[in-house]
Amino acid sequence: MAKITSVxxxxxxxxxxxxxxxxxxxxxxxxxxxxxxxxxVMLTLLDPGxxxxxxxxxxxxxxxxxxxxQSKIGGESDAGAAIIVNSGNSNAFTGKAGDGSxxxxxxxxxxxxxxxxxxxxxxxxxxxxxxLPHDRIIAKVDDLVAALAPGKGDEAARAIMTTDTFPKxxxxxxxxxxxxxxxxxxxxxxxxxxxxxxxxxxxxxTDAKVSRADLQTMVSEINDRSFNCITVDSDTSTSDTLLMxxxxxxxxxxxxxxxxxxxxxxGVFLDLAHQVxxxxxxxxxxxxxxxxxAKTDADARTHALAIANSPLVKTAVAGEDPNWGRIVMAxxxxxxxxxxxxxxxxxxDVLVAENGWVAPSYKEEDGAALMKQPEITISVDIGxxxxxxxxWTCDLTHGYISINADYRS
Amino acid sequence: MAKITSVxxxxxxxxxxxxxxxxxxxxxxxxxxxxxxxxxVMLTLLDPGxxxxxxxxxxxxxxxxxxxxQSKIGGESDAGAAIIVNSGNSNAFTGKAGDGSxxxxxxxxxxxxxxxxxxxxxxxxxxxxxxLPHDRIIAKVDDLVAALAPGKGDEAARAIMTTDTFPKxxxxxxxxxxxxxxxxxxxxxxxxxxxxxxxxxxxxxTDAKVSRADLQTMVSEINDRSFNCITVDSDTSTSDTLLMxxxxxxxxxxxxxxxxxxxxxxGVFLDLAHQVxxxxxxxxxxxxxxxxxAKTDADARTHALAIANSPLVKTAVAGEDPNWGRIVMAxxxxxxxxxxxxxxxxxxDVLVAENGWVAPSYKEEDGAALMKQPEITISVDIGxxxxxxxxWTCDLTHGYISINADYRS
Numbered sequence: 042m043a044k045i046t047s048v049x050x051x052x053x054x055x056x057x058x059x060x061x062x063x064x065x066x067x068x069x070x071x072x073x074x075x076x077x078x079x080x081x082v083m084l085t086l087l088d089p090g091x092x093x094x095x096x097x098x099x100x101x102x103x104x105x106x107x108x109x110x111q112s113k114i115g116g117e118s119d120a121g122a123a124i125i126v127n128s129g130n131s132n133a134f135t136g137k138a139g140d141g142s143x144x145x146x147x148x149x150x151x152x153x154x155x156x157x158x159x160x161x162x163x164x165x166x167x168x169x170x171x172x173l174p175h176d177r178i179i180a181k182v183d184d185l186v187a188a189l190a191p192g193k194g195d196e197a198a199r200a201i202m203t204t205d206t207f208p209k210x211x212x213x214x215x216x217x218x219x220x221x222x223x224x225x226x227x228x229x230x231x232x233x234x235x236x237x238x239x240x241x242x243x244x245x246x247t248d249a250k251v252s253r254a255d256l257q258t259m260v261s262e263i264n265d266r267s268f269n270c271i272t273v274d275s276d277t278s279t280s281d282t283l284l285m286x287x288x289x290x291x292x293x294x295x296x297x298x299x300x301x302x303x304x305x306x307x308g309v310f311l312d313l314a315h316q317v318x319x320x321x322x323x324x325x326x327x328x329x330x331x332x333x334x335a336k337t338d339a340d341a342r343t344h345a346l347a348i349a350n351s352p353l354v355k356t357a358v359a360g361e362d363p364n365w366g367r368i369v370m371a372x373x374x375x376x377x378x379x380x381x382x383x384x385x386x387x388x389x390d391v392l393v394a395e396n397g398w399v400a401p402s403y404k405e406e407d408g409a410a411l412m413k414q415p416e417i418t419i420s421v422d423i424g425x426x427x428x429x430x431x432x433w434t435c436d437l438t439h440g441y442i443s444i445n446a447d448y449r450s
Numbered sequence: 451m452a453k454i455t456s457v458x459x460x461x462x463x464x465x466x467x468x469x470x471x472x473x474x475x476x477x478x479x480x481x482x483x484x485x486x487x488x489x490x491v492m493l494t495l496l497d498p499g500x501x502x503x504x505x506x507x508x509x510x511x512x513x514x515x516x517x518x519x520q521s522k523i524g525g526e527s528d529a530g531a532a533i534i535v536n537s538g539n540s541n542a543f544t545g546k547a548g549d550g551s552x553x554x555x556x557x558x559x560x561x562x563x564x565x566x567x568x569x570x571x572x573x574x575x576x577x578x579x580x581x582l583p584h585d586r587i588i589a590k591v592d593d594l595v596a597a598l599a600p601g602k603g604d605e606a607a608r609a610i611m612t613t614d615t616f617p618k619x620x621x622x623x624x625x626x627x628x629x630x631x632x633x634x635x636x637x638x639x640x641x642x643x644x645x646x647x648x649x650x651x652x653x654x655x656t657d658a659k660v661s662r663a664d665l666q667t668m669v670s671e672i673n674d675r676s677f678n679c680i681t682v683d684s685d686t687s688t689s690d691t692l693l694m695x696x697x698x699x700x701x702x703x704x705x706x707x708x709x710x711x712x713x714x715x716x717g718v719f720l721d722l723a724h725q726v727x728x729x730x731x732x733x734x735x736x737x738x739x740x741x742x743x744a745k746t747d748a749d750a751r752t753h754a755l756a757i758a759n760s761p762l763v764k765t766a767v768a769g770e771d772p773n774w775g776r777i778v779m780a781x782x783x784x785x786x787x788x789x790x791x792x793x794x795x796x797x798x799d800v801l802v803a804e805n806g807w808v809a810p811s812y813k814e815e816d817g818a819a820l821m822k823q824p825e826i827t828i829s830v831d832i833g834x835x836x837x838x839x840x841x842w843t844c845d846l847t848h849g850y851i852s853i854n855a856d857y858r859s
Contacts, residue, residue: 398544
């Protein structure tokens, strides 16, 4: 694996105190899938009555685990569910053998928990193209089941880390008319990294009572505004997976109409999504790209991603260079509608360019000072309509090259 | 400007001996647009009867010069033509003032040459967002006209360099039934670089007699297979321009039916296009990406560009890492049709992966040895159809980051 020498400078001060979610238990173990001296498998057991929703990578070369999860996620069941995740091996591009490993792990977990195999979800993250040593995982399933306990989410978050420089957790408590509900989740992912392909794995739980259909709608919609709006290097994992379970243990019913719950849930999604960006390889800056005034929201998103994925923009940010010319370039190349003379560009609250030229009020030292901040907002108004989008990214540094190039497989 | 400390390791041994093209004269001068102690303006004069064709950037924020060239390129005229190019300032994103600079330069060249302004083409490359000091260029126009001489293409090629580490030239001689014709051209471009936006400028001349319509068709079609198939960092200049002039001085008529001429011309286009990639910022490897077996040629191109633009693939090449997993990832994310289990991947002639898994015959040391070469071919067969495409790129190294980030504007 590539060596990570230190924790990201953008890492939060500490892992949050995740609340216990009634109906959810965690266990983690060191199975020796690839790493020595650390836990590398986590099991989450969800009580009967839990509804499960998920979203997955759109990659055409997605892993066996993802294909299996997608085939099961739509099912209605009161039997509860299990999620088992290993790090160290992504079981991606392992041909038919990969499908066999997933089936073997699901069978073992079903046997040990009494769940139907259709309610066992798996994720794998780590090296690709190597046969998953699933026997090592299966050998630990009984230990995992015996160790299940509430409030071990922090240990689970650590067990699924690959080259992450810090574990990622987020939570919220929501007071609703029917009572209080809790949300807690954790994630792994640090941009793409060899030989791991930066699988982003996210697991979020709540004790709210939500129908599967409503939960899936919430997860899909909020995912589009959070995890689908972050980019580290424009590359896409074959294994990205987000699973959410609603145990209903609080007895508090939640529907799509409950905006307070949706808002709190979006806060948790965004917190985790931003932590993934802040653990981007070699990242030293966290960048928010706001695009407004595009012809459509889709155009705004196209412009925002063109800016966020531009190596020239990302290296300029790394160099603390207020290089607005590269923003113009990125907008121009995006393919979405734009007019050079209608663009307005701001770094933070500093007006940089307008009317097709640098703003008369702009002072280079103002832009330069702004770019020295660890968190930077780039705002572009296209001046053509009402379409808007926000995406988040990090800078492109020598650290990224070191992690991804200064390595031999 | 970013400092270029040395010539690209991929540079050709020497600038070619460009043949004199009858009907074409060059001059270059030091006008002090931005750089000191070097030439920075070149003038090319094309004799009456010359047909001119061109292709330009598709950027929505293209420069004033490009917009002016596009408005003139379709015109039929026997008056001859002039091309004046400055380095040091791209006249891009300079608002209405940029249009004024172009008009002023065209008027001065028209006055000094007796050409109509509609036959004066301009290009500018260099810093963006700063008003072009066109008076400095206009002040040298008479000197340029007085200095016009055949066979000064090599000096012209040097005058238009910005951060290029070597001048780029190519030529061919074609024996046709009607007699021999010559082709000579030069280019500048080195991938994107701050504050220059890697404008790629290409000027190609022939003494063949070609109708404007046929010349434009040849240029457009060959451009799609050459300059439109190279990528350094996926970013797109606001000023990319290719102009070709056919003087007809040889008296040898050429039409679209003359495949020998078209083949020789494509060779010149490809030679120059490859030289631009080999001067890519920080490039240490020249990479050819061949995609076959896609559903359509368009799908093949989408896959090929996804591979060629993937930071993970490019850093793996920089690290001489035969990381075929990243090729799978890039194909998967491209959005074009693919099937994990039908992919075949080769590095050079080494079969790496097939049937959704690493090839049984593959030895890591074979792939590693292949990746140590300065020129690498990555071949992917999608296994779904007959669509194919080839693109060329370079690796992504610390040099790229140094050039683009370790710089303050």
